[in-house]
Amino acid sequence: MGLTRLLALVRKEFLALFRDPKSRMILIAPPLLQLLVFSYAATLEVRNIDVLVLDRDAGRWGAELISRIEASPQFRSVRHTDDPAELAEAIDRERVIAAIEIGPDFSRAIEAGATADLAVILDGRRSNASQIVASYISSIAAGLAADTPAGKQLAPMHVQTVTRNWFNPNLDFTWFMVPGLVASIAMLVGLLVTALSIARERELGTFDQLMVSPLRTHEILTGKVIPPILIGFFHITLFVLASVYIFGIPLRGSLLALYGAAFFYLVSLIGVGLFVSALAATQQQAILGAFLFLVPAMLLSGLATPIANMPGWLQILTYADPLRYFLVIVRGVFLKDIPIAEIIAQTVPLALIACVTLPVAGWLFRSRLE
Numbered sequence: 001m002g003l004t005r006l007l008a009l010v011r012k013e014f015l016a017l018f019r020d021p022k023s024r025m026i027l028i029a030p031p032l033l034q035l036l037v038f039s040y041a042a043t044l045e046v047r048n049i050d051v052l053v054l055d056r057d058a059g060r061w062g063a064e065l066i067s068r069i070e071a072s073p074q075f076r077s078v079r080h081t082d083d084p085a086e087l088a089e090a091i092d093r094e095r096v097i098a099a100i101e102i103g104p105d106f107s108r109a110i111e112a113g114a115t116a117d118l119a120v121i122l123d124g125r126r127s128n129a130s131q132i133v134a135s136y137i138s139s140i141a142a143g144l145a146a147d148t149p150a151g152k153q154l155a156p157m158h159v160q161t162v163t164r165n166w167f168n169p170n171l172d173f174t175w176f177m178v179p180g181l182v183a184s185i186a187m188l189v190g191l192l193v194t195a196l197s198i199a200r201e202r203e204l205g206t207f208d209q210l211m212v213s214p215l216r217t218h219e220i221l222t223g224k225v226i227p228p229i230l231i232g233f234f235h236i237t238l239f240v241l242a243s244v245y246i247f248g249i250p251l252r253g254s255l256l257a258l259y260g261a262a263f264f265y266l267v268s269l270i271g272v273g274l275f276v277s278a279l280a281a282t283q284q285q286a287i288l289g290a291f292l293f294l295v296p297a298m299l300l301s302g303l304a305t306p307i308a309n310m311p312g313w314l315q316i317l318t319y320a321d322p323l324r325y326f327l328v329i330v331r332g333v334f335l336k337d338i339p340i341a342e343i344i345a346q347t348v349p350l351a352l353i354a355c356v357t358l359p360v361a362g363w364l365f366r367s368r369l370e
Contacts, residue, residue: 059107194273253333270356
């Protein structure tokens, strides 16, 4: 009899979600759109770089350096000037991100294998992009120095370094970003669906009817948990297919292990969503409460910036973030066939978070009934 009541409640939850055409579109179209847009827009790569060059050198190597910068695919335009004051003005007005000044003895020094005079002024307001641009220019200058007669004579004296990038040999940024988006967008959808659940009941006036039904409190909570889990699995499946067949990202690990970890990930998020939903009186409050959790969870997860770069006291807060652990699992399953032992090690904290959030949400739900 309990199972029959539970299935009836689950059916009711799905009907409430899918009866409205707008709700159906919200559950399917926006997550896919977010995956496609964020995969191309959310990138730390720096392209279409504009630079300004002041060439004081009359030799061939100064001109060769400029031509190599112009030929680099990362640079969009290389403007020239004879006025040193224009370098500072271009940076100040954000017309360029870098200004390069080639010294008058640049060719002579580089021919002799001496230190060449090359100054690069960067826009520190865009600190991350400036560092990457400086790396591009330094790499081009180093390649130029190695191709000079002096550089070729010195080359045998140096150790030759051969670089190989494991797990992402071409350093394709989508291989790093898309698996992270699989986890983060699944969190967004799962949390919102759960957070709106009880708040929607209150707004529609069906909450009191639910309370006087034969359903017990734990059955109501279970009925609220099952639909978001199934919807979360649907979205994860959709995202995995898109990652493999649209973005061409390899799936090297165990798909079964990924879904096993995803269950605990979704349950931990649903506990947070039920907690927010029990506190909220309206759907608007539920959405605001969900985003109050989502934004810090995204920032603390290591999705865009490494957790190791954060202050020590802030790193402690990341241990309560479910996305932190599932990101390791998703990226590991996609890119490097992560061992099952490591998946279990990352899943245990998710299970612990679920063991805390679900009972707290249940206690709060019961206290609101009294």
